[in-house]
Amino acid sequence: MAEPLPVTVRPMTASDSEAVLAIVGAAFADEPEVVPLQAALAARPDNHGYVAEHDGRPVGHVGLTRCWIDAEPRLVEALVLSPLSVAPDAQRRGVGSALLRHAVAAAGAAGAPAVFLEGDPAYYSRQGWRPVAELGITPASPRIPAPACQHVRLAAYESWMRGPLVDPDTFWEHDCVGLRGERLTAARAFFAL
Ligand SMILES: CC(C)(COP(=O)(O)OP(=O)(O)OC[C@H]1O[C@@H](n2cnc3c(N)ncnc32)[C@H](O)[C@@H]1OP(=O)(O)O)[C@@H](O)C(=O)NCCC(=O)NCCS
Numbered sequence: 614m615a616e617p618l619p620v621t622v623r624p625m626t627a628s629d630s631e632a633v634l635a636i637v638g639a640a641f642a643d644e645p646e647v648v649p650l651q652a653a654l655a656a657r658p659d660n661h662g663y664v665a666e667h668d669g670r671p672v673g674h675v676g677l678t679r680c681w682i683d684a685e686p687r688l689v690e691a692l693v694l695s696p697l698s699v700a701p702d703a704q705r706r707g708v709g710s711a712l713l714r715h716a717v718a719a720a721g722a723a724g725a726p727a728v729f730l731e732g733d734p735a736y737y738s739r740q741g742w743r744p745v746a747e748l749g750i751t752p753a754s755p756r757i758p759a760p761a762c763q764h765v766r767l768a769a770y771e772s773w774m775r776g777p778l779v780d781p782d783t784f785w786e787h788d789c790v791g792l793r794g795e796r797l798t799a800a801r802a803f804f805a806l
Pocket of ligand 1: 614615640641697698699700703704705706707708709710711731733736
């Protein structure tokens with residue numbers, strides 16, 4: 614890793630919107646659907662965004678939105694972490710890790726039982742994320758390779774909170790749940806599924 618970039622992580626405000634969309638667009642240059650997804654998520658009352666700032670300039674963003682575990686006794690509210698974006702010129706300097714730590718701490722402080730995400734386990738496992746299968750939880754779509762569906766368990770988690778994950782409608786409206794086409798084929802081949 615290059616020299617760590619010192620950042621302050623703070624809640625996103627409405628005046629950050631433009632800068633955040635620019636960061637998301639640059640980080641997800643190959644996945645343009647993530648920009649309108651972020652715009653729609655930010656408009657939800659159950660979305661909480663956090664911005665990493667260096668020298669007063671936003672260089673990263675992460676969002677948390679309410680999701681559910683469809684457990685047998687009842688629906689359980691939890692949080693889905695997406696998207697996580699670091700400006701290309703600030704990547705590999707600890708900013709993504711700082712945003713992940715902050716988001717997980719905020720989720721724990723809010724009383725959520727767990728945080729979930731879809732992503733590369735090679736990156737997230739280093740930050741303590743584990744496959745949801747360990748909890749008896751199944752991904753929100755069969756198009757999410759099981760190892761890529763990961764969680765951090767928080768203090769409020771109880772062992773009966775197991776079952777399928779249910780993502781908020783905004784992710785479905787933007788077709789941002791799981792993978793399709795070549796990316797799905799490549800991920801399945803990578804994980805030997
Ligand atoms: C993925 C991302 C959020 C990581 O943020 P970051 O600030 O660059 O990462 P950090 O500096 O905290 O961690 C860097 C370490 O993670 C590793 N890493 C970064 N991305 C990785 C990936 N996709 N797979 C495996 N390792 C990865 C780096 O190699 C580095 O390790 P090193 O120091 O041994 O080289 C950032 O690169 C990004 O915005 N990427 C584009 C958007 C994206 O893919 N978001 C996540 C979607 S699930």
